[in-house]
Amino acid sequence: MxxxxxxxxxxxxxxxxxxxxxxxxxxxxxxxxxITKSVVVLLPARNEEQNIERVLNELxxxxxxxxxxxxxxxxxSEDRTLVxxxxxxxxxxxxxxxxxxxxxxxxxxSALQAGYKAIIQENPDIVISIDADVHFESDAIARAxxxxxxxxxxFISPYPRQIAATWAERLAQPLLQxxxxxxxxxxxAERFPLNSTVICNGQFLVMRGQSLRAIGGFxxxxxxxxxxxxxxxxxxxxxxxxxxxxxxxIASTRMYSSFSELRAGxxxxxxxxxxxxxxxxxxxIFMTTTGLLPLIYAMKGNLIAIAALFAxxxxxxxxxxxxxTRLRDAFLHPASVALFIYLLYYxxxxxxxxxxxxxxx
Numbered sequence: 001m002x003x004x005x006x007x008x009x010x011x012x013x014x015x016x017x018x019x020x021x022x023x024x025x026x027x028x029x030x031x032x033x034x035i036t037k038s039v040v041v042l043l044p045a046r047n048e049e050q051n052i053e054r055v056l057n058e059l060x061x062x063x064x065x066x067x068x069x070x071x072x073x074x075x076x077s078e079d080r081t082l083v084x085x086x087x088x089x090x091x092x093x094x095x096x097x098x099x100x101x102x103x104x105x106x107x108x109x110s111a112l113q114a115g116y117k118a119i120i121q122e123n124p125d126i127v128i129s130i131d132a133d134v135h136f137e138s139d140a141i142a143r144a145x146x147x148x149x150x151x152x153x154x155f156i157s158p159y160p161r162q163i164a165a166t167w168a169e170r171l172a173q174p175l176l177q178x179x180x181x182x183x184x185x186x187x188x189a190e191r192f193p194l195n196s197t198v199i200c201n202g203q204f205l206v207m208r209g210q211s212l213r214a215i216g217g218f219x220x221x222x223x224x225x226x227x228x229x230x231x232x233x234x235x236x237x238x239x240x241x242x243x244x245x246x247x248x249x250i251a252s253t254r255m256y257s258s259f260s261e262l263r264a265g266x267x268x269x270x271x272x273x274x275x276x277x278x279x280x281x282x283x284x285i286f287m288t289t290t291g292l293l294p295l296i297y298a299m300k301g302n303l304i305a306i307a308a309l310f311a312x313x314x315x316x317x318x319x320x321x322x323x324x325t326r327l328r329d330a331f332l333h334p335a336s337v338a339l340f341i342y343l344l345y346y347x348x349x350x351x352x353x354x355x356x357x358x359x360x361x
Contacts, residue, residue, distance in 0.1 A: 002297045002305050005289050009311035012182040012290065016318040019186050023322060024245040026143035026158060027150050029064055035145050037125035038067045040209075044098070044111035045085075046075035048132040052084050055132050060090045064142030071119060073098050075111040094118075105222045108202075112227075116217035124209045131203045133253050134160055140250035144206045147245060153190070154211040154240035155232070157201045158247025161324050163254040168262050170329050171336045172343065173255070178319040180244065190243040193236045199244040200232030204251050211240050225269045248324040263346060270347035280348065284341050291337035 041059055045052055052072075059070045072095045074082045085095055096118050101110035112129055119127070126145050130136075140158075148156050164173040180186075180199045189197035205228060215234050224230040235242055256262040274280045290312055297305030316330035 002293060002302060002308065005293050006304050006308035008290050009308045012315045013311045015185060016182040016315045019181050020318050020322050022187050024243060026250050027146040029139040029143045035065045035142050037145065039065050039126040039128065039141060039145060040069045040071055040119050040124040042071055042073065042112055042115040042127060042129045043132060044073045044075050044108050045077065045081050045132045046107065047077050047079045047081060049080040049084055051132040052081050056085060056088055056093065058136045060092050061138060062141045063138050068092055068141065069094065071115050073111045073115040075107055076100060106225060106227060109218050109221055109227045113218045127207050127209050127212050129202060129205045133255065134203050135252045137250045143250055148206050153242050155205065155207040155235055155242035157199065157244045158204045158251060159201050159244050160203050160251035160253045161248035163252055166258065168259040169256060171332055171339045172262055174316065174320060174325060174329055175336055175340060177323045178316055181319040181322060182315045186243060193241050195233045195236060198229055198232040198236055200228045202228030203253055204247055211235065214238060225272050246322060263343065266343040267347045267350050270344050271351045280344055284344060287337045287340055291333050295334045
């Protein structure tokens with residue numbers, strides 16, 4: 001078993017190194033190369049009073065995109081989100097109120113579809129969906145759109161730097177990028193797209209307007225909790241191509257600020273990430289074999305286990321370098337695995353009663 005762990009971890013490290021060297025990065029930006037395409041940013045917001053002013057200022061202040069429109073979709077907020085947004089006078093900003101989600105629709109997806117319907121007649125060249133808690137550099141949109149054009153793809157997902165402050169965040173959040181950095185050959189997935197290799201992050205998703213129109217907007221993911229990944233799969237099934245890129249230099253986000261928030265966030269979606277209970281069990285076994293067993297056997301002096309442990313630490317180290325996050329947190333990987341298994345169990349146990357932002361999923 002421990003030799004198998006060593007072999008698996010060696011493969012994971014090889015994949016991580018290849019991706020580190022080949023991952024797509026945002027194009028360089030210069031004022032002379034302003035984006036000439038029409039760009040619409042869809043910003044669904046529910047109870048985002050802590051973020052809304054900051055994110056609107058960042059979006060309205062984007063440089064190099066003269067034909068930029070920001071569509072704020074107020075998703076029945078119960079706080080001061082709408083009031084604060086209405087203080088903005090920029091002509092780039094439009095605000096609409098999303099209807100209550102229809103039966104079977106997830107709230108955020110319903111809001112995105114409402115936004116899509118509001119802009120469909122404008123036929124924008126580029127549609128970007130974002131989350132309100134993401135921070136954007138002043139040239140983030142321009143560089144992302146330029147990258148989409150330079151790669152001749154239908155969508156790209158610039159993966160923001162995941163900020164982690166508390167111990168729970170430092171254990172859980174690095175696993176997000178590590179999970180695909182060490183398992184999916186990104187250039188291969190870009191050239192030969194498959195459902196199983198789609199990586200898509202709704203925090204910052206850049207799409208060609210005509211491609212989004214071809215799949216009917218967000219309707220295909222109406223009931224999907226992991227709507228971003230499923231939207232990517234819808235694109236792939238319809239013959240379109242896309243890829244995740246390194247977005248750490250143009251965007252960042254802190255998803256959670258406490259353990260209770262983190263647990264609630266993972267509870268709503270983690271049980272759906274692996275397709276079924278069997279898939280979740282397999283994921284737990286995989287994480288245990290690659291992340292916990294090497295530590296246990298290494299403590300007994302097993303040299304193969306020490307090598308396996310070094311390899312898995314190295315995968316985390318490589319992922320952290322790519323993501324511009326704490327390198328030393330790589331050595332917390334066994335604890336991260338233990339927390340992951342707990343969160344997966346918690347998500348399955350509470351899957352029928354999960355709530356997010358006041359709604360039952």
